[in-house]
Amino acid sequence: MIGARRDGVRPMIRRVIAVATIVAGIVLGGAAAPAADPAEIRIGYLRQPEPKLALSLLQVPPDNDGVAGAQLAIDDNNTTGAFLNQRFALEEMRLKPGDDPAAAANALADRGVSLIIAALDPDALLKAADAGRSRGVMVFNAGASDDRLREEDCRANVIHTAPTRSMLADGLAQYLAWKQWRRWLLVVGSHPADKLFADALRRSARRFGARIVQERVFEDTGGARRTDSGVVQVQRQIPVFTQNAPAYDVLVAADESEVFANYLPYRTWDARPVAGSAGLVPTSWDASHGQWGAYQMQNRFMARFSRRMTALDMQAWSAVRMIGEAASRTRSAASKDIVAFLKGPDFALAAFKGQRLTLRPWNLQLRQPILLSDGRMVVSVSPQEGFLHQVSELDTLGVDQPESKCKLD
Amino acid sequence: MQARLMHSNDRAGNHDMNDLATRTTPTPSLSGGGRSKPHARRVARGATGAANPLLPPKGGGIRWGSRAASLVLAFALALAFVTRADAYLAYVSNEKGNTVSIIDTAKLEVVKTIKVGQRPRGIGLTKDGKYILVCVGDDDTIEMIDARTHEIVGALPSGPDPEQFAFAPDGKTLYVANEDNNMVTVIDIERRVPLGEVQVGVEPEGMGLSPDGKLLVNTSETTNMAHFIDTATRQIVGNVLVDARPRYAEFKRDGSEVWVSSEIGGTISVIDPVKFEVKKKIAFEIPGLRKEAIQPVGIRMTGDGKTAFVALGPANRVAAINAATHEVQKYLLVGQRVWQMAFTPDEKLLFVTNGVSNDVSVIDVATLRVIKSISVGELPWGVAISQQ
Numbered sequence: 001m002i003g004a005r006r007d008g009v010r011p012m013i014r015r016v017i018a019v020a021t022i023v024a025g026i027v028l029g030g031a032a033a034p035a036a037d038p039a040e041i042r043i044g045y046l047r048q049p050e051p052k053l054a055l056s057l058l059q060v061p062p063d064n065d066g067v068a069g070a071q072l073a074i075d076d077n078n079t080t081g082a083f084l085n086q087r088f089a090l091e092e093m094r095l096k097p098g099d100d101p102a103a104a105a106n107a108l109a110d111r112g113v114s115l116i117i118a119a120l121d122p123d124a125l126l127k128a129a130d131a132g133r134s135r136g137v138m139v140f141n142a143g144a145s146d147d148r149l150r151e152e153d154c155r156a157n158v159i160h161t162a163p164t165r166s167m168l169a170d171g172l173a174q175y176l177a178w179k180q181w182r183r184w185l186l187v188v189g190s191h192p193a194d195k196l197f198a199d200a201l202r203r204s205a206r207r208f209g210a211r212i213v214q215e216r217v218f219e220d221t222g223g224a225r226r227t228d229s230g231v232v233q234v235q236r237q238i239p240v241f242t243q244n245a246p247a248y249d250v251l252v253a254a255d256e257s258e259v260f261a262n263y264l265p266y267r268t269w270d271a272r273p274v275a276g277s278a279g280l281v282p283t284s285w286d287a288s289h290g291q292w293g294a295y296q297m298q299n300r301f302m303a304r305f306s307r308r309m310t311a312l313d314m315q316a317w318s319a320v321r322m323i324g325e326a327a328s329r330t331r332s333a334a335s336k337d338i339v340a341f342l343k344g345p346d347f348a349l350a351a352f353k354g355q356r357l358t359l360r361p362w363n364l365q366l367r368q369p370i371l372l373s374d375g376r377m378v379v380s381v382s383p384q385e386g387f388l389h390q391v392s393e394l395d396t397l398g399v400d401q402p403e404s405k406c407k408l409d
Numbered sequence: 410m411q412a413r414l415m416h417s418n419d420r421a422g423n424h425d426m427n428d429l430a431t432r433t434t435p436t437p438s439l440s441g442g443g444r445s446k447p448h449a450r451r452v453a454r455g456a457t458g459a460a461n462p463l464l465p466p467k468g469g470g471i472r473w474g475s476r477a478a479s480l481v482l483a484f485a486l487a488l489a490f491v492t493r494a495d496a497y498l499a500y501v502s503n504e505k506g507n508t509v510s511i512i513d514t515a516k517l518e519v520v521k522t523i524k525v526g527q528r529p530r531g532i533g534l535t536k537d538g539k540y541i542l543v544c545v546g547d548d549d550t551i552e553m554i555d556a557r558t559h560e561i562v563g564a565l566p567s568g569p570d571p572e573q574f575a576f577a578p579d580g581k582t583l584y585v586a587n588e589d590n591n592m593v594t595v596i597d598i599e600r601r602v603p604l605g606e607v608q609v610g611v612e613p614e615g616m617g618l619s620p621d622g623k624l625l626v627n628t629s630e631t632t633n634m635a636h637f638i639d640t641a642t643r644q645i646v647g648n649v650l651v652d653a654r655p656r657y658a659e660f661k662r663d664g665s666e667v668w669v670s671s672e673i674g675g676t677i678s679v680i681d682p683v684k685f686e687v688k689k690k691i692a693f694e695i696p697g698l699r700k701e702a703i704q705p706v707g708i709r710m711t712g713d714g715k716t717a718f719v720a721l722g723p724a725n726r727v728a729a730i731n732a733a734t735h736e737v738q739k740y741l742l743v744g745q746r747v748w749q750m751a752f753t754p755d756e757k758l759l760f761v762t763n764g765v766s767n768d769v770s771v772i773d774v775a776t777l778r779v780i781k782s783i784s785v786g787e788l789p790w791g792v793a794i795s796q797q
Contacts, residue, residue, distance in 0.1 A: 076631055076632075079591055079610055079632060080610055080611065080629075080631075080633070080634065083610065083632070083634060083636070083645070083648040084648070084650075293588075293612065293630060293654075296570070296588050296589055296612050296630075299570075299589050300589070321631075325633070325653075328633070328650060329650065348652075348653050349653070350630070350631065350633075350654040350672075350673040350674075354723075355673065355701040355702075355704075356653060356673045356674070356675070356701060392699070392700075392701065393699060393701070394701075
């Protein structure tokens, strides 16, 4: 429904009108629009080649996943930039298998790009950041949710817009606590990322008073995500897999690798809701999120890219908008001014989450509410009411300053 | 927005002897009027309330002199009639309910509910008082409600997703913010045709017009600017950066300042509309409330320019601010997620919409007290009050 009634031609006409108006503004506006060449802010986008798999056709990531969000933010920044004589551009660089992320960061730095959005796995991200460090490169981690990047492996030149696994798990756990679903059956996949998410879920259970009544591991024995008659086997397999569990309120699944979690809803032996990697999923963004002006964002995205906006799109959008926000506040295109503003006390981002997003100064993680979505609707938004904090209620999500192992130098 | 209309009436009044006369005459007796009217209202309500029990029950259990009864009835009716004479109608747009609730400002109760299009938000009355205009964003239009019959009689070509609008002082031109298309649409109300568009920042929202009608202020939520537009040339003549997510713009009636609320930034920027500079930022501190919950949205200022009211969204409070010193005088506890506001034409009462609690709080402007809350439709958003 969103955007369906808008034709594709009108936005283009608007854009032409926009340019005409801006040109007229520059000619007529005098003080309002300086006539000098706009200051250019070029932003790099480094991405992984990995093909992503998904159980549900609806969740197969589009080819421009993430980049599209960054591009939309470039458009948004340029609309603002037209009034401030600033221009933003995106330089996308896609790593091929075997490419060295350090070399890629250096190549961008050689071209004068010192603000880089990264959608990379944690090791590649650290290589890119460490290579760019001596050259004044600031990396915006839009893709990796690993807590270690904000803890023992934190870096002074990496800002994180992706929420951590612990933030996502806490967002979910607060809601389950509010629902009084305190007995969890935890099912964990066999891949490292699944285990990391399970670690975060165990930590959240301890923090918010849930009890994991039993853990089960779902081994990935290989094979395709989809087959023509696969559903027949799945329907027999999942009830048996979830049989004979101790009494529990909710099945919590840790399956970042997309092996089994989406098979669970409606197939468990006991009639129980599913949460975590399927069912009620904690996320930074969902295509159904429309509150707090998000509706406009969704419309804008749909009109531009003819698809729905993903969490990675949102995390990349946030990173590029942060740069835009800093550039307009400081009226500077210099990356050191931009970074100084982002690390300073005046930075805040409006990102359709109902409150300002700020940076945790001790590890440069963007504070943010966590949406809980069933894939059709946003069921709730955490932090939940009643979870209090002396600094920001957003710091009830994830590893807080007193527990942090991060030391920025 | 409704005050847009009220303001433009007042603005027009500056040039109009008749309006000026009607506005100035009550002033000498203001204090007397101030006391007598709420009193009259109370009496009237009491009498109306008492009238029904006084009527003989069917079959007549108690014997009342028919003459006495009719006298009481006549008295009640007379009082009711007196009350009616200075009762206004407040129109509340209910964003989720797709309705407009009509409140009698004397009875302080909902007297009628009108079904409108999808997602009604910005609402205001035309200068001639004939129509209530309501932005129905999801239908991409502005509906015109006949103020007499309360029926939808037409629509204006607002452009996509209209949210708020401002009237030109002549009452003939309407400026509409189109949130989805980064533009402001200019509409001829009488001919119901668009006259032009002005390209502004990302997600245009708040609309304010200078008292002389020459300068239009539009706020853009994601660009975080107040755009100053020359209404004659329809060109942007100034852009002022404000704090995050600017929602609403309101000129002081002497034109000396524009106030812009920043919902996410949590501040009011007081802007000099000549120099295009922020000359002061008003911040809010409420003990026991975290900073993120204080989200200023609607702004209203009294005609004398002395007091400003700012709706603080999920802080569930309206701040009363000394508009000269820019200091907060008092925080008034209202309903949940307080959004927009409107004065009665005599500025004795301020009606504020509480989105989450589905009600309207009524503030007594002189005493700065919340005197009543009135249940309306789902997610009340805007409010406009008739002039008669």
